[in-house]
Structures are given as structure tokens and as C-alpha cells.
Amino acid sequence: MRRSEMLSRMLVIAGVLIVLLVPLAVRFYDGQGIVEIHGRMAETGGWSPSAIKAQVGVPLHLRLTSDDVMHGFAIGQSEMAAVDVPPGKMTELTLTFDKPGTYTYYCTRWCGLNHWRMRGTIEVTSDGLGAPQPVSPPLYVTLNLDIDAPHPAPVTPLERPSALRGAAFTALLPPSYLTTDYYRSYSPAQAFNDLRSDPALKSLNNAQLWDIVAFIWQSNTTPEGLAAGKQLFAQNCAACHGENGAGNGVFADKLAAAGEKSSEDMTGAKGMQMKKPVNFTDPANMLGASPALLLGKTIRGGMGTGMPMWGSIFTDEKTWNIIAYLYSFHFTEVTK
Ligand code: HEC
Ligand SMILES: [Cu+2]
Structure with missing residues (x-):
């Protein structure tokens, strides 16, 4: 095999790899990976996981689904519109936080007697930049x-x-x-x-x-x-x-x-x-x-x-x- 031919093959392979890997890599590394959250009525466990971590300015990709009835998902103290979380379906959502702090996610559908207990927290930290605002x-x-x-x-x-x-x-x-x-x-x-x-x-x-x-x-x-x-x-x-x-x-x-x-x-x-x-x-x-x-x-x-x-x-x-x-x-x- 001639040297130039080998080089061009390698370039093709590299190109194919890049095409295949970049979207995957972007999904995993532009953010903090993908977190899958399952909703269940509070009596049977609520959100799982119920605590996640994120970083300021880094997109957080969520895949939401329900294991029982229709739930809703929203972040407290934000202007984010609530999204429906129906059973048997994955709902994707990307969030980016601009301030450190503890954010609460909660169910927005009256799914049961203890509906309001369906809550979880996102701990958002920054790389030591900017002290938390005094409240x-x-x-x-x-x-x-x-x-x-x-x-x-x-x-x-x-x-x-x-x-x-x-x-x-x-x-x-x-x-x-x-x-x-x-x-x-x-x-x-x-x-x-x-x-x-x-x-x-x-x-x-x-x-x-x-x-x-x-x-x-x-x-x-x-x-x-x-x-x-x-x-x-x-x-x-x-x-x-x-x-x-x-x-x-x-x-x-x-x-x-x-x-x-x-x-x-x-x-x-x-x-x-x-x-x-x-x-x-x-x-x-x-x-x-x-x-x-x-x-x-x-x-x-x-x-x-x-x-x-x-x-x-x-x-x-x-x-x-x-x-x-x-x-x-x-x-x-x-x-x-
Ligand atoms: C799951 C049932 C439930 C929901 C939902 C609920 N509350 Fe209550 N609330 C109660 C109960 C029970 C009390 C009485 C016990 C107590 O004071 O802790 C109460 C008491 C209060 C009091 C005290 C009133 C007083 O005279 O001292 C306020 C104010 C109040 N609720 C506001 C709200 C607001 C605003 C919301 C909606 C954002 C809300 N509640 C949603 C059950 C509920
Ligand atoms: Cu719910």
C-alpha cells in the first residue's frame, strides 16, 4: 500500500469516527451527562433520583418519565414552564443555571393525596467563582x-x-x-x-x-x-x-x-x-x-x-x- 493511500484511508476512518462520535460526545460532555428521572406518586417513592448535582453555566440534560400516572415537572423560583411527564414516554429537557444554589423540582399535577411531597433538589455549584449571594x-x-x-x-x-x-x-x-x-x-x-x-x-x-x-x-x-x-x-x-x-x-x-x-x-x-x-x-x-x-x-x-x-x-x-x-x-x- 502506498503511503499516500494509507494516509487517505486513515483520514476517511478518522472522519467516520468523528461523525459518529462527535454527537455522542457533545451529548455527554457539553453537559454533565444525561440524568434520567423517574416520577412515581409520593406514596411509592416520588422522584428518583431526588437529588442531583449541576454546575453553573453547564447544560444539564434530563430525560423524564413516569412509572405510574401523569406527572408534571417544573423548577421552583424560576420562570420555566412546567412540562408534562406522561408514563411510557421519555420527555427530554435541558436546563442551564446561571446562579449557584439549591433548586427544587416539583410535580405540577395533582397526582395523589401527597402530590405536593413529590419534590427533589438540584445542587448547583460554581467553580469557586463568585460567593453565594447573601439572603x-x-x-x-x-x-x-x-x-x-x-x-x-x-x-x-x-x-x-x-x-x-x-x-x-x-x-x-x-x-x-x-x-x-x-x-x-x-x-x-x-x-x-x-x-x-x-x-x-x-x-x-x-x-x-x-x-x-x-x-x-x-x-x-x-x-x-x-x-x-x-x-x-x-x-x-x-x-x-x-x-x-x-x-x-x-x-x-x-x-x-x-x-x-x-x-x-x-x-x-x-x-x-x-x-x-x-x-x-x-x-x-x-x-x-x-x-x-x-x-x-x-x-x-x-x-x-x-x-x-x-x-x-x-x-x-x-x-x-x-x-x-x-x-x-x-x-x-x-x-x-
Ligand atoms: C395539602 C393541603 C394544603 C395545601 C395544598 C395548601 N395548604 Fe395551606 N394549610 C393547610 C393546612 C392543613 C393548614 C392548617 C395547619 C397549619 O396552619 O399549619 C394550612 C394553613 C395555611 C396558612 C395559615 C393561615 C393562618 O391563618 O394562620 C396559610 C397562610 C396557608 N395555609 C397558605 C397556603 C397557600 C398560599 C397555599 C398554596 C400556595 C396552601 N396553603 C396550600 C393545608 C394546605
Ligand atoms: Cu405527581
Whole structure:
């Protein structure tokens, strides 16, 4: 064989190899390989694996499938749209993270009583570049609130307050009541008591002061924010708290019916102390709760009461929108 012929054959072989290997290599080495995740209802194991690792800026390829019913997959605190994970099919997904941290993936379909326990984590690290961003503690911690304590409202309105009527008194209202800080830190009942003892407002009757409370609450939200909160509530909370917030969602009964069984955690240990989902339409309870308290409970969860923790799922903005929506069960014309 002549030297040049051998060389050209080798080049051909090399070329063929490159054609065959490059796509494979790209699949495996441009990222961290391919991770296959199987979804199962929480009672039979949830996601497996339930913890994976990734690196900042390096694509993570996922192949998702379900071993039982239809599940959904989404990453908490991100704008990623949820993808369906049907049984008997592989759904491919590539994710690239631009910040280090622990991300939560969760099921977005109500697949069973313990649907919300279908969660896993992605630990995203960077090569020592850029220290993790310091996180400020949530407001309920700063305010030192006991978010598990009962919070009955010392006063409640006789009729439904109206933000629209309340807006008529803006000229009298000291501006300090309209700050975000004020709204987030106090319950509507506390705000009512503050207004009642304010000399600037002593000409007004109680119903008028409640209208101002509704107006203050309305001023801290927008129609878009409320619409977003309503949608998030319907998707994530209504199954327990009820479509209309009355604490009678379809899962509320099922949780009660499951009785003893529902107090088992995923390992079968009886770690749970199940409670009834809160009725958000009860003024005696809700008007005694500040947005900071409700947000605290929402992000931290009930720690074994059946109330899931949502802090790793929603951004702060989304959670504040849900909280604003919860008060709309009490105030009329809460949007402009
Ligand atoms: C699986 C059922 C379940 C789901 C889903 C659920 N909750 Fe709850 N929630 C509960 C239960 C049970 C309680 C009462 C026990 C407790 O306070 O820990 C509760 C209590 C709360 C409280 C405390 C209210 C108060 O007056 O102190 C808030 C706030 C709350 N839930 C918000 C939410 C939001 C917001 C969502 C949706 C993002 C949600 N919950 C989804 C079961 C649920
Ligand atoms: Cu599921």
C-alpha cells in the first residue's frame, strides 16, 4: 500500500469516527451527562433520583418519565414552564443555571393525596467563582412573629369593607399608612385600631375606617398581581383550602378520610400532626393576620400539619401576590 493511500484511508476512518462520535460526545460532555428521572406518586417513592448535582453555566440534560400516572415537572423560583411527564414516554429537557444554589423540582399535577411531597433538589455549584449571594431573612423572622400561634382579630367589620368607598378619604389619611412596610407588618384589625386612635380621622365612623383599611390593602396590589395570585391559588392551594378559600377543597376531605394513614410521612413514620386547611373567608381569623405572617406560613409551611412549604417553589413576588389575593375574600373592589 502506498503511503499516500494509507494516509487517505486513515483520514476517511478518522472522519467516520468523528461523525459518529462527535454527537455522542457533545451529548455527554457539553453537559454533565444525561440524568434520567423517574416520577412515581409520593406514596411509592416520588422522584428518583431526588437529588442531583449541576454546575453553573453547564447544560444539564434530563430525560423524564413516569412509572405510574401523569406527572408534571417544573423548577421552583424560576420562570420555566412546567412540562408534562406522561408514563411510557421519555420527555427530554435541558436546563442551564446561571446562579449557584439549591433548586427544587416539583410535580405540577395533582397526582395523589401527597402530590405536593413529590419534590427533589438540584445542587448547583460554581467553580469557586463568585460567593453565594447573601439572603436577607424573611419579614416574619425580622418582625419576630410566631407564625404558628392563633391570631384572632380583636375587631371585625359589621359589613364588607369597600376599597372604593375608602378611597374617598385619602385627603384625610396620613401617608404613613400607605407604605408597603406598613401594609406588610400589620393585620387589617391592627390597622383599624391604629386608624381609630388617629386624631386625623376622629370624625369618621367604624364602617368608614374599615373602608380605609380595604383601601390600604388595595393600594398594595395591582389588578395584574391579583390575577396572578388568583391563578397560583387555584393551581396550588385550592385543592386543600377550597376554590373559594373556605377550607373545603377536595383534598381536605380526603386528608380527613385518610385519617391515621395521612399522618405518615414518606418513610411511613408517623411524623405528621394533620390539621384542617385554614378557612381564609373567616374574618375572625384572617383579619387578625398580617401579610408578613401569612407569607411566613406559606413559605415555611406547617412543619407536619399537612400545610406544604412553598418557599423553594415561588419567588417572593409570586408569594406576595397570593397573599394579596387571600385578603380579597374580605374586601370589595380590591382592584382598581
Ligand atoms: C395539602 C393541603 C394544603 C395545601 C395544598 C395548601 N395548604 Fe395551606 N394549610 C393547610 C393546612 C392543613 C393548614 C392548617 C395547619 C397549619 O396552619 O399549619 C394550612 C394553613 C395555611 C396558612 C395559615 C393561615 C393562618 O391563618 O394562620 C396559610 C397562610 C396557608 N395555609 C397558605 C397556603 C397557600 C398560599 C397555599 C398554596 C400556595 C396552601 N396553603 C396550600 C393545608 C394546605
Ligand atoms: Cu405527581
